[in-house]
Amino acid sequence: MKRDFIDIQEFTADELKTLIYLIEIVKKASKERALPDLLYKASLAMIFEEPSTRTRTSFEVAMTELGGHAIYMKPGEIHLGARETIGDTAQVLSRMCDGIEARLLKHKNILELVKYATVPVISGLTDYQHPTQSLCDIFTMYENARKIKGLNLTFIGDSTENFNSLLFISSKLGLNFYMASPKKYQPKESILNEALKNAKESGSEIVITEDPKEAVLQADFVYTDLWYWIGQEDEEEERRAAFMPKYQVNEKLMKLAPLHAKFMHCLPASRNTEVTDNVIDSEQSIVFDEAENRLYTEEALLIAFIGRTLKPWEKDKENIYYKEINKIMGKLS
Numbered sequence: 001m002k003r004d005f006i007d008i009q010e011f012t013a014d015e016l017k018t019l020i021y022l023i024e025i026v027k028k029a030s031k032e033r034a035l036p037d038l039l040y041k042a043s044l045a046m047i048f049e050e051p052s053t054r055t056r057t058s059f060e061v062a063m064t065e066l067g068g069h070a071i072y073m074k075p076g077e078i079h080l081g082a083r084e085t086i087g088d089t090a091q092v093l094s095r096m097c098d099g100i101e102a103r104l105l106k107h108k109n110i111l112e113l114v115k116y117a118t119v120p121v122i123s124g125l126t127d128y129q130h131p132t133q134s135l136c137d138i139f140t141m142y143e144n145a146r147k148i149k150g151l152n153l154t155f156i157g158d159s160t161e162n163f164n165s166l167l168f169i170s171s172k173l174g175l176n177f178y179m180a181s182p183k184k185y186q187p188k189e190s191i192l193n194e195a196l197k198n199a200k201e202s203g204s205e206i207v208i209t210e211d212p213k214e215a216v217l218q219a220d221f222v223y224t225d226l227w228y229w230i231g232q233e234d235e236e237e238e239r240r241a242a243f244m245p246k247y248q249v250n251e252k253l254m255k256l257a258p259l260h261a262k263f264m265h266c267l268p269a270s271r272n273t274e275v276t277d278n279v280i281d282s283e284q285s286i287v288f289d290e291a292e293n294r295l296y297t298e299e300a301l302l303i304a305f306i307g308r309t310l311k312p313w314e315k316d317k318e319n320i321y322y323k324e325i326n327k328i329m330g331k332l333s
């Protein structure tokens with residue numbers, strides 16, 4: 001049966017840990033250029049309703065490295081939601097492709113895509129979660145600290161969709177999560193309640209405060225995200241006023257964190273807004289390792305979710321169709 005990767009809450013802690021260990025192996029193989037063609041001749045439809053650098057590039061390169069192919073689709077170039085229902089698009093793509101990656105504005109639309117798609121769907125971000133980014137982030141922390149449970153993660157800033165999935169995966173895997181944000185931008189009660197249930201099960205702690213200085217005191221990792229994004233242009237001024245200067249991750253704030261603390265950001269960053277140049281470019285920053293790890297994360301996800309539904313031909317020459325096609329081709333002048 002196909003499984004989709006659109007919501008961290010649909011996975012157990014053990015399943016998430018397995019994916020993290022898979023990323024580690026895949027990274028080693030990929031770095032050695034020794035990744036097997038596990039998605040040989042497979043095709044991935046990639047739907048992007050918003051721009052993307054990391055998500056698009058990582059999925060596209062991952063498909064190439066695994067022996068498959070990716071197709072980039074954006075509104076205006078496909079009929080999704082305009083001249084065709086999401087369900088019809090999902091069924092058509094499922095007939096031609098082996099998987100779908102989708103960055104959709106509304107989470108309810110990815111649920112619709114999942115409902116009608118007969119191939120696995122992987123989320124590349126919706127207004128609810130950014131699960132591939134959060135899985136990558138935990139892998140990046142594991143790679144640095146060689147452990148997961150008991151790590152202290154401090155998030156400074158807005159409760160974005162990326163924040164939601166990071167909170168979910170952290171609380172499932174036993175990381176202690178500290179968040180500092182103005183009251184208005186703290187997580188919704190429903191999100192926090194789900195995370196608190198996870199934390200109770202894993203034995204971790206969640207602290208939400210308005211004080212960034214207090215939040216970074218025991219941080220192993222300090223994380224921030226954009227204060228405003230596409231669709232929030234009208235709120236830019238209000239949001240800047242709410243976050244600046246108190247919630248900016250700058251040298252002064254990083255000095256309050258333990259010396260070993262690393263700085264993380266999912267990127268794109270608005271430099272000298274939520275983070276200063278001298279933090280993002282410092283020795284403590286691991287943002288570009290984090291970005292690179294998106295590639296290995298997508299490779300692992302593609303293997304785990306799409307690779308297992310395929311039966312790739314082992315060798316073209318031993319394939320019955322290859323022989324048949326060659327026979328016919330031989331008859332052509």
Ligand code: CP
Pocket residue numbers: 051052053054055056125133266267268
């Ligand atoms: N972090 C992230 O998803 O980046 P992109 O928007 O460039 O894909």
